[in-house]
Amino acid sequence: MSTMSSIAAGERGSRRRSAALASLAGLALTSAGVLLHAPSAEAAAKPQTAHQVQGKQLKAGQSARLSGDALFGFDSATLKPQARAQLRQLERALKLAVSVSCDGYADFGGNADHELALSSHRAAVVCAQLAHQIPGLATTAVGFGGTHPVVTAGTPAHRAANRRVVITVTKAAPAAPKAPRLDSIVAGNGRVTVTFTPRGVVAPGTRFEVSTDGGTHWRAVPARQHGPGTHRVVVTGLHNHHAYRIVLRARSGAGTGQHTRVHTVTPQPPVTHPAPTPPAPPTQPTPPTPTPPAPTQPAPTVPGAPQLGEAGSTYDADGTAAVVAWFGQPADVTGVTGYQYTLDGGETWASLPLVDDCTIGTDWCEALIPVDPDATYTLEIRAVTATTNGLPSESATVVVPSALPAAPTLDRANVDPATGAVTIGFTDNYGGAPVQNYQYSTDGGETWQDLGSYDWDFGNGDEVALNPFVLAPGSYSVLLRSVNGYGTGVSEALVVTVPVTGNTPGAVAYNAAGLVENGSGTGTDLYLTFGAPSDDGGSPITGYQYQALPYGAELDPNGWQDFPVTGSGPYTVQVPFDPNLGGSLFVRAVNAVGPSSAAVGTNMPPQV
Secondary structure, rough: HHHHHHHHHHOOOHHHHHHHHHHOOOOOEEEOOOOEEEOOOOHHHEEEEOOOOOOOOOOOOHHHEEEEEHHHOOOOHHHHHHHHHHHHHHHHHHHEEEEEEEEEEOOOOOOHHHHHHHHHHHHHHHHHHHHOOOOOOOOEEEEEOOOOOOOOOOOOOOOOHOOOEEHHHEEOOOOOOOEEEEEEEEEEEOEEEEEEOOOOOOOOOOOOEEEEEEEOOOOOEEEEEEEOEEEEEEEOOOOOOOOOOEEEEEEOOEEEEEOOOOEEOOOOOOOOOOOOOOOOOOOOOOOOEEEEOOOOOOOOOOOOOOEEEEEEEEEEEOEEEEEEEEEEEEOOOOOOEEEEEOOOOOOOOEEEOOOOOOOOOEEEEEEEEEEEEEEEEEEEEEEOOOOOOOOOOOOEEEEEOOOOOOOEEEEEEEEOOOOEEEEEEEOOOOOOOOEEEEEEEOOOOOOOOEEOOOEOOOOEEEEOOOOEEEEEEEEEEEEEEEEEEEEEEEOOOOOEEOOOOOOOOOOOOOEEEEEEOOOOOOOEEEEEEEEEOOOOOOOOOOEEEEEEEOOOOOOOOOOEEEOOOOOOOOEEEEOOOOOOOOEEEEEEEEEEEEOOOEEEEEOOOOOO
16 A cells, blocks of 8 residues: 555544545645635646746746646655656746745545545645755645546546646745845954845845955855844955955845945954063062963864765756755864865865855755856865865866757657648757747758747656647658757757648639730730639648640640649639630649649630
8 A cells, every 4th residue: 555545544534524525625634634725826827837937937926837747656745756856947936936835636536535635745745845945935735636627537647637736936025136234344354244134025045145345246155144134144265454345235036136335344353462561579589480381272173074965067047057066064063154165176265155044063055156157167165164274075077068958859740641730749858058949940950930839748758849830741850959048959850751641632613714915915815713623632732733735735744834822712824825826724733642633724726
């Protein structure tokens, strides 16, 4: 029996009736068995898929829909390994979110108790993972069981879309953070301590940056909570007796906020006072007093090496490349004030920008270091104290790929033989800066068209274009490319064959024929007016052809010429007429199978 089945079985006794009523009424069931009204956020919002929100920032009231089958195994509330990567992608769209709700849904048709428990548990797991990824994010999880289906018919496989988790932003920060309020700036020995109060709503993941030259150059600094609503940053590595122009600003996923006013401070070394002068010795000789040895100062403690865990690369929604690293702090953090990093094998070190408020002593921390794309870096991390630098961690080589988007993989092409409509399925390989659009080509890359909307295909496990493109029968070299602000990534070609179906069309519909004065008034033309055939042979008409001959001449199999038409007809073919020779004019229709076997025409004898 699965974990969720065991849970449902344990609850089925005393809570069966309450859970069934809750599932039917669309209510949430608390652990105490109390029924709470829980309207679905999906009814008010129009959820987008995780891929549709890529490169966007969700605002309050907007939602993202995740497939339950992609996140969890059958009848399970344990996240699949690949689900965490999908939630990492979603995290980029939640940089403005202060609080979210996770609404879990199940498919109908099973036991109502079990569906409600499973959807509630899955919603709670997704919310817990998002709260872990985005420190400070407030979450609320609600399960609705099978009471809000989006597909109401078919087999359970056809109703896969019912198994889903919808994440809705219930509160979001402003578009950009406001300038912090400076409470105090204190100069120390080679350092400056800044105490400040953030203004307005602070989005999770907001970072604070300081400039020591009035705003020309900036660096991220870890901000520690100092008191109710206040924070403190310590700027180290400064020169004593040198005046610094300190300004502070906040930066969130929405952009960089305004900075504070400039305050000039000068670090100073500690003031040393001379030892007091001892009293004069007595006039009477006294035995010499042994001088005690001067107290020895303990050697500064050198922090141990941090434990460097995972290290890799990523791109923000705005296309900024970064090295991302997770590291464990040293076992002894006595005196540790912060961390530094190097990307060049230890030649230069800088303050390590942390993603969240990583307090000294926390087991693991995450850092996000802005870098240039398309380069390889050697990362090391060390702890620092006020007087010494710690031992460096083991090094990790991080390859930051080009900002160009990764080429998608064309998985399949479904062709409707009757219409020539082609629907493609593809895999987004997530490389480079976020993809802004997809384009396809059917001529080997000579010309490109926007793919339009696409969505996750639960049955095939890839993306599928929602707007098929129509091709005439034949063989095509189809390409797909991803597009962002840096360029494109082109897939391998996929050969798509649209088969020929049906028969040749019937004869065109004869309307009229005769002689008419030509447009210049210098002679006579022979004309034939016709309409589309009543039978297109089961394949759409692709064009018309005509043949003009001397009167009485036989049709030439190679003498047909294309006659372009627009609209729905009737159409008129008009050719010069020689009254001495007479003339004949014939027309036939063409589809993908070929030309009609019967030609419709007119014969006009000589007029002299």
